[in-house]
Amino acid sequence: MSAEKQLYTVSVYTENNIGLLNRISAIFQRRHINIESLNTSPSEIESVSRFTIVINMTEDNIKKIIGQIEKQVEVIKAYYHTEDEIIYQESCIFKMRSALLFDERQIQNIIKESNARIVTVNREFFVIEKSGRKEEIELLHRELSAFGIMQFTRSGRIAVSKEEMKISTMLEAFQH
Amino acid sequence: MDTKTIKKETNTTQTTERISGSEAVIRCLLAEGVDILYGYPGGAIMPVYDELYKYQDKIHHVLTRHEQGATHSAQGYARISGKVGVAIATSGPGATNLITGIADAQIDSTPMVCITGQVASHLLGSDAFQETDIVGISTPVTKWNCQVTKASQIPEAMAKAFYIARSGRPGPVLIDITKDAQFEEFDFKYEKCKGVRSYIPIPKLDQTSVEAAAKLINAAKKPMIVWGQGVILGEAEAEFKAVVEKAGIPSAWTILGAGAIPTSHPLNIGMVGMHGNYAPNVLTNDCDVLIAIGMRFDDRVTGSLSTYAKQAKVIHFDIDPAEIDKNVKTDVAVLGDSKESLAALLPLLEEKTYPEWHQKFKDLYAIEYEKVIKHDLHPTKEGLTMAEVLKEINIQTKGDAAIVTDVGQHQMIACRYANFNKTRSNITSGGLGTMGFGLPAAIGAKMAAPDREVISISGDGGYQMTIQELGTIFQQKAGVKIVVLNNEFLGMVRQWQEMFFDRRYASTEMTNPDFVAIAKGYFIPAEKVTKREDLKDAVAKMINTDGPYFLEVCVEKEGKVFPMIPTGASVSEVRLE
Numbered sequence: 050m051s052a053e054k055q056l057y058t059v060s061v062y063t064e065n066n067i068g069l070l071n072r073i074s075a076i077f078q079r080r081h082i083n084i085e086s087l088n089t090s091p092s093e094i095e096s097v098s099r100f101t102i103v104i105n106m107t108e109d110n111i112k113k114i115i116g117q118i119e120k121q122v123e124v125i126k127a128y129y130h131t132e133d134e135i136i137y138q139e140s141c142i143f144k145m146r147s148a149l150l151f152d153e154r155q156i157q158n159i160i161k162e163s164n165a166r167i168v169t170v171n172r173e174f175f176v177i178e179k180s181g182r183k184e185e186i187e188l189l190h191r192e193l194s195a196f197g198i199m200q201f202t203r204s205g206r207i208a209v210s211k212e213e214m215k216i217s218t219m220l221e222a223f224q225h
Numbered sequence: 226m227d228t229k230t231i232k233k234e235t236n237t238t239q240t241t242e243r244i245s246g247s248e249a250v251i252r253c254l255l256a257e258g259v260d261i262l263y264g265y266p267g268g269a270i271m272p273v274y275d276e277l278y279k280y281q282d283k284i285h286h287v288l289t290r291h292e293q294g295a296t297h298s299a300q301g302y303a304r305i306s307g308k309v310g311v312a313i314a315t316s317g318p319g320a321t322n323l324i325t326g327i328a329d330a331q332i333d334s335t336p337m338v339c340i341t342g343q344v345a346s347h348l349l350g351s352d353a354f355q356e357t358d359i360v361g362i363s364t365p366v367t368k369w370n371c372q373v374t375k376a377s378q379i380p381e382a383m384a385k386a387f388y389i390a391r392s393g394r395p396g397p398v399l400i401d402i403t404k405d406a407q408f409e410e411f412d413f414k415y416e417k418c419k420g421v422r423s424y425i426p427i428p429k430l431d432q433t434s435v436e437a438a439a440k441l442i443n444a445a446k447k448p449m450i451v452w453g454q455g456v457i458l459g460e461a462e463a464e465f466k467a468v469v470e471k472a473g474i475p476s477a478w479t480i481l482g483a484g485a486i487p488t489s490h491p492l493n494i495g496m497v498g499m500h501g502n503y504a505p506n507v508l509t510n511d512c513d514v515l516i517a518i519g520m521r522f523d524d525r526v527t528g529s530l531s532t533y534a535k536q537a538k539v540i541h542f543d544i545d546p547a548e549i550d551k552n553v554k555t556d557v558a559v560l561g562d563s564k565e566s567l568a569a570l571l572p573l574l575e576e577k578t579y580p581e582w583h584q585k586f587k588d589l590y591a592i593e594y595e596k597v598i599k600h601d602l603h604p605t606k607e608g609l610t611m612a613e614v615l616k617e618i619n620i621q622t623k624g625d626a627a628i629v630t631d632v633g634q635h636q637m638i639a640c641r642y643a644n645f646n647k648t649r650s651n652i653t654s655g656g657l658g659t660m661g662f663g664l665p666a667a668i669g670a671k672m673a674a675p676d677r678e679v680i681s682i683s684g685d686g687g688y689q690m691t692i693q694e695l696g697t698i699f700q701q702k703a704g705v706k707i708v709v710l711n712n713e714f715l716g717m718v719r720q721w722q723e724m725f726f727d728r729r730y731a732s733t734e735m736t737n738p739d740f741v742a743i744a745k746g747y748f749i750p751a752e753k754v755t756k757r758e759d760l761k762d763a764v765a766k767m768i769n770t771d772g773p774y775f776l777e778v779c780v781e782k783e784g785k786v787f788p789m790i791p792t793g794a795s796v797s798e799v800r801l802e
Contacts, residue, residue, distance in 0.1 A: 065422050068360060068371070118548030122369040122389055125423040211801045223422040 056085070057111045057129045058137060061100035062092060062216045064123040065068060073100060073124075074197045076117045082106065086139075088205035094216060097125065103206050126219060130210050137208035141186045142168070143177040143193055144200040155198055163189045174199060241412035246376030246402065247272035247448035249413050250340065251280045256415045259311050261285045261302065261672060262276050263295035265322075267315025267719045268355060270342030272407035287701055288673070292319050294328020294665035297691065300335050301669030304652045305627055306675070307460065308388050310669060316343045317355030317416075320401070321362065325659055327397045329367040332656030333481060334458060336395035338386045339363075345405040346374040352368045359401050368396030376409035380416070388418035393426025394545045395458060428546060430561035430569060437557045438516075438540045439573035446512035447582045448474045449505070450766070451497055451526070454481035454655075455519015455544060459563030462486065462648045465518065468567050473578040475586050479520045481655040484645030488624065492587050498526040499790045500637040503597075503799060504589035506790065509534050511585070511795040518542040519563045523656065532795035542566050547724040568784035596801040597787045606616035608781030610758055611635050615642040615765045618680060618708070626678040627652060629670055631663030631687035634716035637786045661690030667705045668697055678706070678768070685711040685737050692743065694784040699747040706767050707749075707775045709740055712782050718786045744775035751775035 054123070063069050070089065077084055085103040091101035093129055113127045118127040147170060160167065165179035179189050186203060232704065250273050254262065264286060268272045277286045289295040292314045299310030310330075314323055320341040330337045344353040360372045369389045373382050386398040437591070442448055456465045462485050469476050469486065475494045478485065486493055495502030497509065506528075509515065515537040520526070527533045530552060541548070543557040549558040559566050601612035608653060615638060617624065624644030630636040630653040645651055652670050654662035667681035688709050698705055715733040722730050744751035750770055754763045760778065767774045788799045 068364060071361060071364050079365065113547070113551055116549075116551070120545065122421060122424045162783075179504045220422060223420065 052107055052109065054105050054107055056103060056132055058132075058135050058206060059100070059102040059104065059127060060131050060208065060210065061102065061118055061127045062094075062125040062214070063098045063100065064125070064134065065096055065098045066090055066123050067119070069098075070127065072121050073102075074134050076114065077104070080114075082114070086205035088207050090207070092216070094133060095218075095222065096215065099197070101205065101207050126214070126216055128210065128214060128221065130208070134212065135208040135210050137182070137206050138180050139183055139186055139204055139206050140180045141190070141203040143190075143198055144174050145177065145193065145196065147171065147173055147175050147200060149196050156193070156196060159189070159192050163192070167190060178204070187208070234583075241414045244413045245272065245276070245407065245412055245578045246379050246409050246411065247276045247407040249376060249379045249411070250383065250402065250407070251276045251284060251447055252413060253415055254311065255280070255283060257309070257383070257387045259271070259284060259309070261287065262311035262313055263287045263289050263298040263302075263313070263669065264313030265289060265292050265295060265319060267319045267342065269344055269404050270313065270340075270407075271314065271317070271318035272404065272480045273340070273342065273402075275606060286313075287421065287668070287697065289668075290696045291691065291745040292322030292693055293325050293661065294668075294694045294697060294702050295660050296323050296330070296339065297338065297659075297665035298669035298672075298694075298697070299337050300326060300330050300662075301629060302667030303330075303335050303337055303669070304666070305670040305679075306673040307649070307650050308528060308673070309338055309387055309527065311338050311340070311408045313340045314342070315355065316341060316359070317357045319355075320359035320619045321357055323399075324363060324366065327363055327399065328771050329654050329659045329662060330397035331366045331368065331658040333654065334395050334454060335397065335796055336390040338390050339399045341396060341399060341401045342401045342407070343372065345400045346403040347405070349374075349403070354556065359399065359597055363399045366397070367399050370399040370401070372403070373406050374403045374412040378412065378585070379406065381418075384416060384418040385421060389421065389424070393424075393503055393764075406652055406675040413611070427544060427562045428560040430565055431559070432569065434557060434559045435566065435569045436573060438542075438559050439570055441514050441538055441540055442516060443575045443577075447512045447579065448472070448514040448516060449512035450474050450476035450516045451479065451505070451509075451520055452476060452482045452485060452517060452518040453479040453520025455542070455563045456482060456485040457648055459519065459544070461562075461564035461567050461670060464567035464571065465562055468571050468615075471571060471576055472574045473576070474504070474516065475579070475583060479523070479526055479655075480651070480653060482520060483640055483651035484648050487646050488644045489646070496640055497796070498523075499528070500641065500786050500788065502590070502641070503593035503801060504586040506788065506796040506799040508585060510536065510795065512537050514538045514540065516540045516542070517553075518567070519544070521548045524552070527552060528790045528794055528796045528798070532797070593788065593801065606781070607645040608784070609754075609760065609778060610784060611638040611780050613757070613760065614640045614708065614710060614778050614780070616641055617760050619644040621764050621768050622678050622680070626650070626680050627674065629653070629663050629667035629679060629681045631683040632660045632786070633684045633687060634712075635682055635684045636788050637717075648650060660687035663687060663693045664691050664705075664707065665697070667707070668694060668701070668703050671703045671705045672701070675704070679704070680706045680708060682699070682710065683718075684716060685709055685713060685735055685740075686715040696745040696750060699749060702772055704772045707744070707773065708767075709775075709777045710780050711737065711740070711777055712780050712784060713737060714782060716784070717786070719783070723783070723785070740777045741775065747777050749773045751777070753777040754780070
């Protein structure tokens with residue numbers, strides 16, 4: 050088992066309940082673990098929510114954290130994966146001055162080359178959206194910074210695992 | 226561990242009936258077999274109290290003198306009976322006053338359901354009078370909690386609360402009910418909860434892990450068992466005794482495991498941990514196989530982890546998967562209910578005795594006896610020791626009493642010297658170390674087991690943290706025997722100050738009131754003992770008095786508890802002086 054810290058993506062399948070976010074975040078807070086990113090959303094199963102949490106820690110510790118998460122009554126199952134065991138994406142939005150589109154022609158090339166897209170344009174500003182890996186988003190951010198960014202925001206990571214997670218089987222087992 | 230049902234017909238109500246949310250709360254409690262609950266009324270819970278008034282012939286409400294007392298009483302009730310303890314309080318300060326007891330129940334795995342009133346739902350979040358976010362506040366210290374804002378949600382929430390509190394690794398649950406939900410009428414129907422799909426209370430026992438454990442145990446030359454409360458919570462005392470006796474393994478206990486097999490059992494080698502016995506602490510670092518059963522390797526048990534049982538193969542039986550490898554790496558983990566796991570283990574074990582290995586424990590006991598126990602039990606100096614008092618209680622109760630302790634020196638002395646003939650006899654605050662736990666917990670214990678002798682033993686510090694519960698004892702005529710071992714110090718902190726802070730006794734000296742007068746103020750018969758020659762008669766008088774009794778024993782002021790593993794030291798570095 051690796052004693053080195055690395056990025057782990059934790060996927061938590063839960064009942065859709067008020068207060069569960071509190072319970073889960075308390076597990077990290079108590080242990081002084083910084084959450085790199087956190088996303089909650091519906092999952093592939095109706096009425097089941099999914100947390101995607103990115104943390105930097107050792108495998109020893111991530112196993113303990115998974116134990117604590119799964120201990121929560123309304124958590125169905127929690128998994129942890131390394132970077133190469135998942136497919137993941139992040140998303141970001143830039144708001145920039147519209148004048149730049151005419152004054153700084155290379156912006157259009159940057160947008161094209163980075164596979165970003167323009168969501169909207171009006172007289173004052175335009176909005177660029179980009180989905181991809183963290184490094185791609187960071188690169189785009191660096192390139193656009195030179196022109197002045199009016200607003201920037203990046204989403205938490207969302208990820209699917211290469212391996213099957215078998216939540217449905219687990220829930221079916223409960224029905225019987 | 227099922228709670229007693231009062232009337233079978235109230236167990237499940239199949240046909241619906243139109244009643245208020247507050248009446249539904251009572252009906253749910255009755256259906257769950259609750260016949261006693263501890264609490265304190267107030268604005269936001271008044272509709273439920275109004276129903277308690279109507280149902281007073283079926284359910285007994287005990288008015289404690291503080292909400293903290295209600296939780297500790299509910300805990301004492303649960304710990305001695307195995308049933309779910311119930312505490313009830315109003316919103317705001319009523320609810321926040323429950324928190325200490327809830328946190329205590331969480332860390333000591335005590336089944337408890339707390340019901341709190343809440344401001345009306347339209348006022349939530351408006352900083353209304355006595356509004357507090359008790360669901361948010363209690364989240365980290367509850368096994369589960371929820372807020373109910375509609376009467377129709379009450380039956381399901383209550384059913385789930387009791388199921389979750391008592392199943393698997395037990396724990397506290399809080400249900401917060403808004404006042405409008407208490408008033409609202411709805412069609413009541415109650416069904417007991419049989420399962421929650423996201424929650425597996427007991428992991429399925431894996432026979433191969435049991436076989437692997439048996440193989441290690443059978444091959445061991447110097448095996449040692451450390452058991453915890455899991456044996457008691459799983460009602461596995463008989464299976465555990467059979468395992469210990471067949472395998473012939475010296476067995477030590479954590480503070481909450483005390484009494485699962487009697488203190489006098491020849492294979493019971495005493496307590497482990499900071500103030501545990503010398504032999505099991507030292508030999509933890511000598512055994513070749515360490516078998517942990519229903520315990521969680523608390524830091525007070527292990528001392529320094531980096532030097533804890535490093536030479537041993539570790540087998541860990543537990544119901545909670547999160548405990549495996551949490552503090553100590555295990556070689557074999559057996560997940561499951563202790564009763565079932567130990568029953569599966571028993572036939573696989575070879576009958577063994579380890580005479581040489583046992584001799585090592587005896588030799589170390591002899592050292593502990595010479596250095597510590599002799600002076601504790603048979604002091605030659607003038608001042609009374611705490612251990613002498615325990616010895617006298619042992620003699621006069623024949624070791625059959627339930628001992629309810631508070632936290633500190635007296636607690637460690639009580640655990641070390643009390644004779645526990647019966648299981649569920651050591652009721653104490655283990656994990657949280659809650660001063661003030663003892664007196665109210667003893668009330669709950671006595672009410673749950675009125676036929677048992679229940680002796681509350683406190684220090685002069687902790688006793689004063691919940692001393693107001695004397696009022697509850699008086700009003701309920703609860704036959705609790707109250708012993709205060711008074712050294713006019715916060716003794717354990719003073720001991721640390723003496724040993725590690727150059728005797729700088731910062732705020733540990735107590736100027737105490739007349740405890741006897743206070744007890745008498747509550748019409749509780751009381752006596753104070755200062756001399757050794759008066760102790761025996763005083764304890765006899767206490768035991769022979771019907772109903773509650775208060776006995777203050779003035780003990781030596783600067784007594785210390787040994788053995789002791791200093792913080793951060795290894796179990797084998799346990800000090801005898």
